[in-house]
Amino acid sequence: MAIEDLVPSEYSAGFITDVDSETIAPGLDESVVRFISAKKSEPGWLTDWRIKAYEYWRQQTPPTWAHVHFPEVDFEAISYYSAPKKAGEGPASLDDVDPELIRTYEKLGIPLHEQETLAGVEKKTPVAVDVVFDSVSITTTFKDKLAEAGVIFCPISEAVRSHPELVQKYLGSVVPQRDNFYAALNSAVFSDGSFVYIPQGVRCPMELSTYFRINAQNTGQFERTLIIAEKGSYVSYLEGCTAPMRDENQLHAAVVELIALEDAEIKYSTVQNWYPGDKNGKGGIYNFVTKRGACRGARSKISWTQVETGSAITWKYPSVVLRGDDSVGEFYSVALTNNYQQADTGTKMIHLGRNTRSTIISKGISAGKSQNSYRGLVRTSPAAHGARNYTQCDSLLIGSESGAHTFPYIENMNPNAIIEHEATTSKVSDDQLFLCQQRGIDPEKAVSMIVNGFCKDVFRELPMEFAVEAGKLLEVSLEGAVG
Amino acid sequence: MNLLEIQDLHVRVADQLILKGLNLTVEKGSVHAIMGPNGSGKSTLASVLAGKPGYEIESGEIFLDGELLNDVKPEVRAQRGVFLAFQYPVEIPGVSNMEFLKAALDNIAAARGNQPANTVEFMKQVRSIAKTLDLNPEFLKRGVNEGFSGGEKKRNEILQLLLLNPHLAVLDETDSGLDIDALQVVAGGINHYRNTDNGVLLITHYPRLLDHIVPDRVHVLADGVIVRSGDKTLALELEDKGYAWLTD
Ligand SMILES: Nc1ncnc2c1ncn2[C@@H]1O[C@H](COP(=O)(O)OP(=O)(O)O)[C@@H](O)[C@H]1O
Ligand SMILES: [Mg+2]
Numbered sequence: 001m002a003i004e005d006l007v008p009s010e011y012s013a014g015f016i017t018d019v020d021s022e023t024i025a026p027g028l029d030e031s032v033v034r035f036i037s038a039k040k041s042e043p044g045w046l047t048d049w050r051i052k053a054y055e056y057w058r059q060q061t062p063p064t065w066a067h068v069h070f071p072e073v074d075f076e077a078i079s080y081y082s083a084p085k086k087a088g089e090g091p092a093s094l095d096d097v098d099p100e101l102i103r104t105y106e107k108l109g110i111p112l113h114e115q116e117t118l119a120g121v122e123k124k125t126p127v128a129v130d131v132v133f134d135s136v137s138i139t140t141t142f143k144d145k146l147a148e149a150g151v152i153f154c155p156i157s158e159a160v161r162s163h164p165e166l167v168q169k170y171l172g173s174v175v176p177q178r179d180n181f182y183a184a185l186n187s188a189v190f191s192d193g194s195f196v197y198i199p200q201g202v203r204c205p206m207e208l209s210t211y212f213r214i215n216a217q218n219t220g221q222f223e224r225t226l227i228i229a230e231k232g233s234y235v236s237y238l239e240g241c242t243a244p245m246r247d248e249n250q251l252h253a254a255v256v257e258l259i260a261l262e263d264a265e266i267k268y269s270t271v272q273n274w275y276p277g278d279k280n281g282k283g284g285i286y287n288f289v290t291k292r293g294a295c296r297g298a299r300s301k302i303s304w305t306q307v308e309t310g311s312a313i314t315w316k317y318p319s320v321v322l323r324g325d326d327s328v329g330e331f332y333s334v335a336l337t338n339n340y341q342q343a344d345t346g347t348k349m350i351h352l353g354r355n356t357r358s359t360i361i362s363k364g365i366s367a368g369k370s371q372n373s374y375r376g377l378v379r380t381s382p383a384a385h386g387a388r389n390y391t392q393c394d395s396l397l398i399g400s401e402s403g404a405h406t407f408p409y410i411e412n413m414n415p416n417a418i419i420e421h422e423a424t425t426s427k428v429s430d431d432q433l434f435l436c437q438q439r440g441i442d443p444e445k446a447v448s449m450i451v452n453g454f455c456k457d458v459f460r461e462l463p464m465e466f467a468v469e470a471g472k473l474l475e476v477s478l479e480g481a482v483g
Numbered sequence: 484m485n486l487l488e489i490q491d492l493h494v495r496v497a498d499q500l501i502l503k504g505l506n507l508t509v510e511k512g513s514v515h516a517i518m519g520p521n522g523s524g525k526s527t528l529a530s531v532l533a534g535k536p537g538y539e540i541e542s543g544e545i546f547l548d549g550e551l552l553n554d555v556k557p558e559v560r561a562q563r564g565v566f567l568a569f570q571y572p573v574e575i576p577g578v579s580n581m582e583f584l585k586a587a588l589d590n591i592a593a594a595r596g597n598q599p600a601n602t603v604e605f606m607k608q609v610r611s612i613a614k615t616l617d618l619n620p621e622f623l624k625r626g627v628n629e630g631f632s633g634g635e636k637k638r639n640e641i642l643q644l645l646l647l648n649p650h651l652a653v654l655d656e657t658d659s660g661l662d663i664d665a666l667q668v669v670a671g672g673i674n675h676y677r678n679t680d681n682g683v684l685l686i687t688h689y690p691r692l693l694d695h696i697v698p699d700r701v702h703v704l705a706d707g708v709i710v711r712s713g714d715k716t717l718a719l720e721l722e723d724k725g726y727a728w729l730t731d
Contacts, residue, residue, distance in 0.1 A: 426576070434533075450575060
């Protein structure tokens, strides 16, 4: 039995929902941007904001510095808006939702009814969910309960109408329209996503989560998430995503912006399980995402935890700008690639304030013929006296045909800063597998046990029920990594 | 029926013939010592019994309880009761010993159609075995063999032997690298494991282990075949004369 022998992995979320959708013709020009804006009854400032982004994007070319290889994306072949048709207009209550959609989420283990729980796991506290299907939000649960605490949790398209002053103040304030090619594209055509506002001093009474699903063919998904934590507030937010199995590649270019004011804390967890393509590398999602948090206030804290198992290509660097004195940024990541998947992921920690601290723990697992890169930047400004960073970056190879790469960048402009970097690369050895087998454990279980052990430091950071999910997900994603 | 029956076994490793017609019978309730100079094929025999990939049986048969073992997967052999204490136990960082032991026990139980062990009972049992082997319970929380000294690794192998309680124990130089106190602890563990229903294949380079574990038979392996078998007095003879008189 050699570790090299590969068989396809099973992607259980790969089914297609047969639902009547309104989808615009492929291609992108100003009229498409205006169409999307009109569809969402947006105010003029936002339409203009989108157009500006579009005009910038039009003049740009996609970045090529990441360690990923794929045929050029034909942006004219993508449809930029698709939404399941609703029975009527007006606020979406669950009764308005196509039963086919409800069944879709049941199959995926996502509760649309408030009394239910996540993926069959017993929970004491419920989770509020915003559910985004292609370009629109289907429903948001527990809205009333959250409103009692003053928490706003709604689709961003709704927030544009109900809380325009907040959206206008913060949208693009962390990730500007011109940040990068995909962020500009997203700014022009973003469809839906979640908006979260936690008022001063409020500890959000439950976990918030958004579940993204791509269903329609040849459509891109461009969601936009904005989370604002006022002084002394706290929120834990989870994000999950899946897509059907299709032979064509599909584009997902999201932007997430987090703002933490004085003493506020945002914990953002992602379990990314977009369709990774088949065992020969056909199909799968191109996941080109810009996620950034701003620790604006003193002693604020932003923590990113991600478990990335899906997507054909991942290009993603959840980052933290540490402006407030004594603010804290964290990045905990597990990125697993199998078959022909490629991931180039990591973080940026930008230290601007005094005594700012950041921690980066990255665990990359490469199996099959996949390529897995960590790319991370730690920068300290001249003013960031007493800044500290600790980076630990571990790679685990399964088999001998996969690649692991590490690209750490350090730009230290403060002589007082302390920056530590540790990196290891290890391999699941035949001897380790044989030891497990000799103790009665089959090789697939053995690999999953070894990989789970390798990821322990990151899983610890996930909310309980997600940690269980993540463990299971790794097992599924690794199926076939040993034969 | 004999516990283990090896008939005319020829084994090839990396295109080199290592075992060249080995015959051996182990009865239930007995301890057979395998001795011999370095490179004679002792570890190869242990590996092939456990089904290690890369150890190709060219001809001959291995029977466990009368059933042919030649093409059985390693994990299935383990589930049927073959246990190998490794000469050089490998480390598995990140997987705690406790977790590893539970996975082993549960997988073997499942293969036999039994329920997994109760976690609390299991932990009690593991801790009490660790105590008899002078292993600090803190070791159980660490990664499998991670940062263990040579002696600790060997004691950890015996801990697994006592916990999994296999049918046939193949112990590959479990005594090497142990000081006299550790040797006594390990020997005590092996003696505790022995009963009338199981068997031990005790591979050792040094006759001194046999002062602590009295074998029923002693075999000398040289260049891939057994060149001499006898009772425990053969071990004493080897201590006096070395191996050269047998292999020349
Ligand atoms: N994996 C291997 N690849 C190549 N040769 C091996 C391998 N394992 C053992 N050998 C060779 O087989 C012979 C027997 O080795 P081994 O069984 O380890 O002997 P012992 O345990 O008696 O010292 C030696 O010549 C050794 O070099
Ligand atoms: Mg040996």
